[in-house]
Amino acid sequence: MDEQYDVVVMGTGLTECILSGLLSIEGKKVLHMDRNDYYGGESASLNLTQLFKKFRDGDAPAAALGKDRDYNVDLIPKFMMANGELVKILTHTDVTRYLEFKQIAGSYVYRDGVIAKVPATEMEAVRSPLMGLFEKRRAKKFFEFVQNYKADDPATHSGMDINTTPMDNIYKHFGLEAGTIDFIGHALALHLEDSYLNRPAKETFDRITLYMSSMARWGKSPYLYPLYGLGELPQGFARLSAIYGGTYMLDKKVDEIVYENGKVVGVRSGDEIAKCSQVICDPSYAPEKVHTTDRVIRAICLLKGPIPNTDNVDSFQLIIPQNQVKRKNDIYIAGVSASHNVCEKNHYLAIVSTVVETANPQEEIQAGLALLGPIVDKFVQVVDISEPIKDGKDDQVFISKSYDATSHFETVCDDVKDLYKRITGNDLVLKQRLTQEEEQKEMADH
Amino acid sequence: MSQANDAAGPAASNMKPVQVKLVLLGEAAVGKSSLVLRFVNDEFQLNKEPTIGAAFLTQKCRLEDKVIKFEIWDTAGQERFHSLAPMYYRNAQAAVIVYDVTKASSLEKAKSWVKELQRQANPNIVIALTGNKVDLVANRKSRTHNDGEVDEDGEQDAQEIDEDEEDDEDYAITRQVPTEEASAYAQESGLLFFETSAKNGQGVAEVFTEIAKKIPLEHILSSSRGARAGGVNGSNGRVDLQNGANGQRLGGQQEKGGCAC
Numbered sequence: 001m002d003e004q005y006d007v008v009v010m011g012t013g014l015t016e017c018i019l020s021g022l023l024s025i026e027g028k029k030v031l032h033m034d035r036n037d038y039y040g041g042e043s044a045s046l047n048l049t050q051l052f053k054k055f056r057d058g059d060a061p062a063a064a065l066g067k068d069r070d071y072n073v074d075l076i077p078k079f080m081m082a083n084g085e086l087v088k089i090l091t092h093t094d095v096t097r098y099l100e101f102k103q104i105a106g107s108y109v110y111r112d113g114v115i116a117k118v119p120a121t122e123m124e125a126v127r128s129p130l131m132g133l134f135e136k137r138r139a140k141k142f143f144e145f146v147q148n149y150k151a152d153d154p155a156t157h158s159g160m161d162i163n164t165t166p167m168d169n170i171y172k173h174f175g176l177e178a179g180t181i182d183f184i185g186h187a188l189a190l191h192l193e194d195s196y197l198n199r200p201a202k203e204t205f206d207r208i209t210l211y212m213s214s215m216a217r218w219g220k221s222p223y224l225y226p227l228y229g230l231g232e233l234p235q236g237f238a239r240l241s242a243i244y245g246g247t248y249m250l251d252k253k254v255d256e257i258v259y260e261n262g263k264v265v266g267v268r269s270g271d272e273i274a275k276c277s278q279v280i281c282d283p284s285y286a287p288e289k290v291h292t293t294d295r296v297i298r299a300i301c302l303l304k305g306p307i308p309n310t311d312n313v314d315s316f317q318l319i320i321p322q323n324q325v326k327r328k329n330d331i332y333i334a335g336v337s338a339s340h341n342v343c344e345k346n347h348y349l350a351i352v353s354t355v356v357e358t359a360n361p362q363e364e365i366q367a368g369l370a371l372l373g374p375i376v377d378k379f380v381q382v383v384d385i386s387e388p389i390k391d392g393k394d395d396q397v398f399i400s401k402s403y404d405a406t407s408h409f410e411t412v413c414d415d416v417k418d419l420y421k422r423i424t425g426n427d428l429v430l431k432q433r434l435t436q437e438e439e440q441k442e443m444a445d446h
Numbered sequence: 447m448s449q450a451n452d453a454a455g456p457a458a459s460n461m462k463p464v465q466v467k468l469v470l471l472g473e474a475a476v477g478k479s480s481l482v483l484r485f486v487n488d489e490f491q492l493n494k495e496p497t498i499g500a501a502f503l504t505q506k507c508r509l510e511d512k513v514i515k516f517e518i519w520d521t522a523g524q525e526r527f528h529s530l531a532p533m534y535y536r537n538a539q540a541a542v543i544v545y546d547v548t549k550a551s552s553l554e555k556a557k558s559w560v561k562e563l564q565r566q567a568n569p570n571i572v573i574a575l576t577g578n579k580v581d582l583v584a585n586r587k588s589r590t591h592n593d594g595e596v597d598e599d600g601e602q603d604a605q606e607i608d609e610d611e612e613d614d615e616d617y618a619i620t621r622q623v624p625t626e627e628a629s630a631y632a633q634e635s636g637l638l639f640f641e642t643s644a645k646n647g648q649g650v651a652e653v654f655t656e657i658a659k660k661i662p663l664e665h666i667l668s669s670s671r672g673a674r675a676g677g678v679n680g681s682n683g684r685v686d687l688q689n690g691a692n693g694q695r696l697g698g699q700q701e702k703g704g705c706a707c
Contacts, residue, residue, distance in 0.1 A: 039531050069566045087687055096687045097502075098533060103685060218685055227684075228536055235533035242522035243501045248529035436502055436517075 001249070001272040005031045007423075008267045008274050010254055011282035013041035014230075014409070015400040017237035018416050019280055021093060022428070024244035031274050032241060033267075037251035038231075039238055041282055042383075042403055045072035045229030045342065051300075055379040065302070065377075066344030072229030073300060073342065075381075076403045077334035077351035078412075079104050079223035079317065082214040085413035086233075087224070092430035095236040102340055104223035105313035109187040110320040111179065115309040115371065118187050120220050135177055142174040142184075146208050162201040170201050178323075184208065186321040186330055192355060192405055193322060193329050210410070223317060223408070228341045254285060257397060264396045278423060279397045283386040286399050290386040296353060296405045297361040299369065300379040303348040307335060307372050314339040314348075317407060320367060329355040331368040332407050347376070355405045356382060391422055398423050463506055463515035466661055468654075469535045470519065471563075472544035473555040474526045477578040480644035481544060482518050485654055490645050507658045514658045516540075532566060539666060540572045540657045547577040547641065550622040553631075560635055572660045574638040574653050577628055581643035583621040 006028040009020045017039075020032045038044055046054065047068040048061040065071075080086050080101075090096050107118040111130060119125035131139060150156045151163075160170060171181050185191050189207035196204055214222030226232040242248055257279060258266040266275040283290040306312045313335075320331040331354040338345040352368035354361075361382050369375065388399035401415045420428040434442065470478040483489055486505045501520035506513055519538070524530045535541065543559050545552035556575060563571060625641060632639035638656050642649040 039533075082685075091687050094688070100537075101685050101687060224685060224687075228533070232533050232536075235531035238531055239501075239522055239524070239534065242524045247527070248524050249527040250529040252527075436504070440503055 001031070001269065001274050003031075003274060005029045005247075005274055005276040007031075007278045007280060008033070008276040009280045010034070010267065010285040011041045011400075012036075012039045012234050012238060012250070013282050013400065013403070014043045014234045014237070015412055015416055015419070016041070016280055016282060017234040017241065018089060019419060019423070020246055021095070021237040021240035021244070022420065023423075024241040024246040025093070025433075026424075027244075030241060030246040031249070031276070032238065032246055033249045033252040033254060033269070033274075035251070035253055039250070040075075040231040040234045041284075043074075043076055043078075043230055043234055045074050045231030047071045047073075051379065055381070066347070070338075070344040071342065072231060073349060073379075074230045074336075074351065075298070075300075076230065077298065077332060077353050077407065078230060078403070079225055079334065079408055081210055081408045081410065082217040082222055082224050083210060084214060084408060084410055085417075086409040089413065089416070089430060090233075090236075092432055093237070093240055094433040094435065095240050097436055098236040098239055099232050100227040101224045102227060102315075103218050104221045104225055104315045104317060104336075106310065106316045107187070107221045107223070108310055108316055108318040109183060110318065110324055110371070111183070112324070115318065117311070118221075120215060130183055131177075131180055135180055138174055138176055139180055139184075142171075142176060143208075145170075145174070146205055147212075149205065160201070162205050165201050166198050167201040167204045168197040171197075182321045182323050187319050188212075190319075190407060191330075221317070225315065225336060225340055229336075257286065259395065262395055277396060280400070280419065280423065281397070282400050283388070283402055286388075286397060289390065289397065289399055290388050292384040292386050294385040294405070295356040295361070295382055296385055297356050297365055297380065297382045298351055298353040299365055301350045301352065301369070301372055301375045302343070302377040303350060303372060304346065304374055304376055306337070306348055307333075307350060309371075310335075318368075318371065319407075320371075325367045327354070327364070328357055329405070331365060332405070333368050333371065334407065353405060393422060461513045463513040464661075464663055464666060465515050465517055466540055466658075466666065467538045468516045468518050468540040468542065468657070469538040470521060470542050470544065471525070471530075471535070471556075471559045473546070473549075473552045474523075476544045476546040476549070476552050477644045478542075478544050479520055481542070481576070481578060481642060481650060481653075482520065484644045484647055484650045486518070488647070490647075492645075505654070507654055509655070509658055512658075512663060514661065516654065516658075535563060535567050538567060538571055539661060540574070541567070542574045542576055542653060542657070543637075544576045544578050545623065545628075546579050547621050547623045547628075548579055548582055548619050553577075553623050553628060557631070560637065570662055570665055572638070572657050572662075573636075574640060574657055575628065575632045575635075576639075576653055577623060577625070577641040578644055580641045580648060581645045582619045584643075 007023055007030050009016050009030060009032040012032065012034040020030050024030050034041065038050060048065060048071045049068050051073050052059050052061050108115050109118055116130050117124065119128045145158065148156050149162065160173065185196060188211045189204045211222050238248060253269055254267060256268045257264055258268055258273060264279050266273045267279060310316050314337045316335045318333040322328055322330050325331065331352065333350055333352050335348060335350040336342050337348040343349050350372055352365045354365055356364065358364060385402045385404055387401040392398035398419050400419060404411055417428045470482065472478050480490060482503055486503045501522040503518045504515055505518065506515045519534060521530055541563055543556045545556040560573060563573060629639050638660065640649050640653045642653060644650060
């Protein structure tokens with residue numbers, strides 16, 4: 001460890017692992033450490049022993065739950081948008097070669113006390129109970145407007161420039177009902193609360209387009225999920241980094257970030273110092289340099305079967321829009337099961353989460369827990385969502401943001417790009433990595 | 447080419463290869479990469495740098511009644527500080543666990559890998575325990591000892607053997623792991639057992655041929671992994687991200703890929 005590195009990365013969460021991989025490809029000498037003896041940090045997937053160590057003080061899991069090897073329990077509930085940025089990063093770096101993906105079977109929304117499917121096909125849209133006949137016609141006009149809108153063609157604007165017109169005005173223009181607005185804003189654009197209504201519509205248009213194009217990519221739902229849990233994603237990028245020379249040390253205590261004249265010069269662990277000119281870390285490695293923006297409650301629930309009223313699907317997203325339960329923030333439920341190799345074959349996993357609004361967060365997710373059916377066991381954590389106070393340019397310590405309450409990885413990718421730019425001074429331009437076959441041929445030719 | 451390839455029978459020549467994920471495990475510097483380079487390219491590099499760069503190779507192995515295409519995964523150096531990700535051996539159908547016959551501690555590490563695989567990996571995995579670097583002890587008698595001595599002294603002895611001095615003919619390198627000891631352990635743990643020299647090629651092809659013979663093909667063909675190997679959408683709902691809905695590789699043109707908007 002007592003060596004000179006270009007970059008020391010602390011924490012093996014997804015953000016850190018992607019950056020580690022990208023910087024190693026560019027020839028940077030990277031040392032990547034984690035205090036835990038497993039990969040993934042807050043974005044890890046844990047086996048039973050690890051789960052009980054974290055939440056139950058190391059109590060032994062009941063034998064009826066099954067074996068350690070059967071479980072990869074995510075700590076954060078997120079899915080990959082099929083047409084989103086993470087998929088682009090995965091395909092360009094060809095980290096996909098290490099992983100297998102499956103679709104999430106369906107997306108659902110809670111409305112007037114009933115769970116309804118978010119239509120995945122035109123046929124489902126026609127049959128959907130979410131809107132009445134006339135409202136469906138109005139909604140159709142709205143979606144055609146979104147789809148046909150071209151920034152450089154005023155003829156497609158109907159007099160509304162989405163860079164300046166608030167989203168609320170666009171809804172009003174099409175005469176959409178409150179329930180439809182809730183559905184579009186929360187189940188399709190995936191806004192967590194309603195402040196977007198007063199912001200320019202472009203943001204929401206982009207989100208709707210991402211949802212629709214992701215849905216169109218494979219059908220069923222806009223979401224993909226890696227077999228064996230989300231923790232496979234950081235592991236895949238860590239392997240990429242290692243292949244390009246990155247050094248990995250798990251189970252490594254970090255005692256201090258060492259500075260000279262206000263700039264980072266190394267990281268100390270015990271009496272060893274890894275010298276470096278830049279540090280990348282998650283908020284937990286530099287608590288004095290971050291502030292908390294929100295708190296999020298996440299309840300990991302182990303179930304005996306699929307949740308009621310979701311067509312017995314093996315995986316799903318269920319959104320409870322805030323207006324439905326008189327809250328400011330939506331409640332999300334993410335469900336996966338043994339077909340994703342995340343739990344024993346007779347069990348299902350669901351994570352109920354929301355942004356905390358009161359002093360009693362457990363009470364806030366009751367509406368979500370009530371939809372799950374019988375709960376075998378429940379592991380609850382309330383976590384701070386933190387972000388760095390400074391951009392890191394002065395001291396060269398670059399801190400990632402916590403994983404937020406959104407249901408996908410788009411904000412994680414934004415953070416990756418933003419950090420990359422601050423660290424290297426350049427915009428992130430993804431280059432297509434050679435395929436396995438091309439790499440092997442290259443090696444043989446040398 | 448390796449003997450494994452020469453063993454192609456007429457019946458096997460037209461068969462579609464079955465892909466098998468094979469992972470290499472073992473302590474740093476026991477010769478994992480060298481073993482694979484010998485098998486795949488029939489070459490050996492003295493004083494090879496620790497693994498950097500491509501850490502994935504493929505090689506076909508033809509048997510009389512089947513053709514197996516090994517996807518061989520190397521550790522990419524992540525084992526050096528005990529930081530190999532479980533993703534690495536996830537879904538592996540075969541593992542070659544390598545130790546160095548001149549270093550007793552490397553067998554202990556190999557045993558801990560066997561335990562790890564038996565606890566975490568695919569229950570049907572075929573494991574081959576392989577003692578490498580037998581060329582170093584070829585003309586020397588196996589050192590006799592009692593077990594307790596190895597446990598206490600093994601590690602210290604091992605550190606005294608500098609990697610760079612391996613091919614120094616005057617340097618006395620003693621075998622620290624007797625064949626019988628490792629073989630007995632392999633037998634009681636249900637592993638295939640070999641001794642090899644990546645340097646002169648001794649025993650290397652046999653490792654892979656014997657694994658190929660022992661792989662339960664029916665199980666692989668019926669298992670999920672076939673979907674990924676075929677690069678198409680399986681009936682089990684798995685998706686291949688490198689292929690768009692229209693089956694084209696996406697590199698650099700995602701914006702168009704399958705988007706209906």
